[in-house]
Amino acid sequence: MAIDRDRIIDEAMLLLDEVGIDKLSTRKLAERLGVQQPALYWHFKNKSALLDALNAEMLKRHYVDRLPSPSQDWAEFTLASARSQRRALLAVRDGARLTAGTRPTVADFADTEKQLQLYVDAGFTPQEALHVAMAVARYVVGYVLEEQGERAREAEEAGEAPGNLRAELEPYPLMASAVISLVSEGTINTERAFETGLRFLVDGMRASLGRLSH
The missing domain is CATH 1.10.10.60 (Homeodomain-like)
Incomplete structure (x- = not known):
């Protein structure tokens, strides 16, 4: 059939x-x-070939800001693309694991070329542009891998008595101050933490670009 x-x-x-x-x-x-x-x-x-196809489908359906628009600022694109990639991976169960273990396609190469052109036009060398793209993509995948892993664990532990985070962190004042600021309704605000880390990345890239231009 x-x-x-x-x-x-x-x-x-x-x-x-x-x-x-x-x-x-x-x-x-x-x-x-x-x-x-x-x-x-x-x-x-085999299963690997199927997973490659599923990853491509996931990105096609959900990764809507993968390519820069004409005359878009490189930092603006980087932020938008990273947020869009994160949403795409979160839209599918095990999305981060799916994309981490798959092989890029010819279409992926074409999209990456357009991203690199944006960074090169901004003043990065081709090698630096690739490092920028890789650093952001791997930050997103690693971050979502942790997010989805935590969700799976929470599902397994459903019904168990929750721990007292404040009490557990009391002996560690720096950890307590930092972590509690991210807690919303008893859980870590992963959106806020993601945005903070992403902006650190982009700020570092901007600083590197500034040094290159002088």
């Missing part, structure tokens, strides 16, 4: 949301689609 590639991807995205990346398998996907496993191999030779 022939099966459409787009339908496979759509069903695989739904299955990923239901079972997570560890339990996602071509066997389960074939059962969901009502076909034999070999029918999937026409489109995807």
Whole structure:
């Protein structure tokens, strides 16, 4: 039985949301689609190839600010792109793990080239531009990896008595002062923490660019 590639991807995205990346398998996907496993191999030779396709689909659906607009400021684009990438990864279960373990496509190279051009036009060398793009992307992926890991742990510990964060941090005044400022309704405000770290990155890049121009 022939099966459409787009339908496979759509069903695989739904299955990923239901079972997570560890339990996602071509066997389960074939059962969901009502076909034999070999029918999937026409489109995807193994799970890794399927995950590559799911990552591309995730970014296509949710990463809306991946490319700079004409005459956009490089720092403005970097902030917007990082926020958009984070939203994209959070939109899909295990999104950070999915993107961290996949291989870039030719389309990814084309998009990266446009990003690098923006940075080069701003005064970075091609090598520096690549480091800028990599630093921001890896900050986002690493940050969301922690966010999604914490969510999974919270789901596993649902129903357990919550710890008293203030009491636990009382012997550590610097930690207490820093962490409590990020707490909102009993949990860390990850949005605020993400924005702070992102702005540190961009400020450092701006300072480096300023030194290069003198």
